[in-house]
Amino acid sequence: MTRPLFIVFEGIDGCGKSTQLQFLSAYLQKRGRKVATTAEPTDSVTGKMLRAALSGKDPRTAAEMAALFTLDRIHHNKAEDGIEKRLKDGFDVISDRYYYSSLAYQGSLTDYDWVRRMNVDCPEIRTPDICIFLDISPAAALARIGKRGEQREIYEKEETLTLFRATFMRVFDTLTDNVAIINAEGTPEEVAARIAAAVEPLLN
Numbered sequence: 396m397t398r399p400l401f402i403v404f405e406g407i408d409g410c411g412k413s414t415q416l417q418f419l420s421a422y423l424q425k426r427g428r429k430v431a432t433t434a435e436p437t438d439s440v441t442g443k444m445l446r447a448a449l450s451g452k453d454p455r456t457a458a459e460m461a462a463l464f465t466l467d468r469i470h471h472n473k474a475e476d477g478i479e480k481r482l483k484d485g486f487d488v489i490s491d492r493y494y495y496s497s498l499a500y501q502g503s504l505t506d507y508d509w510v511r512r513m514n515v516d517c518p519e520i521r522t523p524d525i526c527i528f529l530d531i532s533p534a535a536a537l538a539r540i541g542k543r544g545e546q547r548e549i550y551e552k553e554e555t556l557t558l559f560r561a562t563f564m565r566v567f568d569t570l571t572d573n574v575a576i577i578n579a580e581g582t583p584e585e586v587a588a589r590i591a592a593a594v595e596p597l598l599n
């Protein structure tokens with residue numbers, strides 16, 4: 396058994412991350428691994444501030460959002476009860492979103508290099524073993540969001556998602572992180588098989 400892995404799911408809103416995260420969690424458990432799942436924004440006080448901003452209830456500037464997401468991420472990593480603790484206890488950790496979202500979303504709306512440095516240079520924000528980017532067209536993503544019937548969040552518009560998808564690609568070109576870009580269109584099982592194939596080399 397290899398050491399515990401830190402895996403991150405990313406993609407524009409509506410790409411199907413939550414479903415695929417559950418599939419991968421089950422797949423890893425079947426392989427005899429212990430798995431902990433987590434998400435950003437977290438349930439921290441900062442995470443609650445972020446939710447209020449994302450819903451449009453408490454509007455904030457892109458720079459405020461970038462700073463709050465970074466603070467929430469430092470909290471998320473904590474040795475006492477966060478990502479570091481679970482890895483130390485032998486769990487693979489799978490996170491629904493991480494700093495790639497900050498670089499793509501806030502990096503599109505405020506100074507990209509500032510957002511990148513604040514996250515990538517922070518000694519208390521761990522680099523994942525792999526980032527799985529679920530790639531889907533903004534039109535397909537919005538069709539999925541529409542089906543959920545939930546209140547839309549501030550970023551859930553075609554123009555904005557098109558911009559964020561393009562910035563995600565820039566993020567992956569500029570960082571040296573291990574990133575798997577997965578075609579997220581197809582049945583959930585087809586997409587899950589592509590993800591399992593991308594993670595497989597890390598398990599041996």
Ligand code: TYD
Nearest residue numbers: 408409435436464492493496497500501550
């Ligand atoms: P969430 O409800 O988790 O979105 P979804 O499940 O649809 O992916 O809300 C997260 C929202 O926050 C989403 O619009 C992306 C955004 N976000 C950022 O803008 N920056 C970040 O650093 C993170 C982690 C999320």
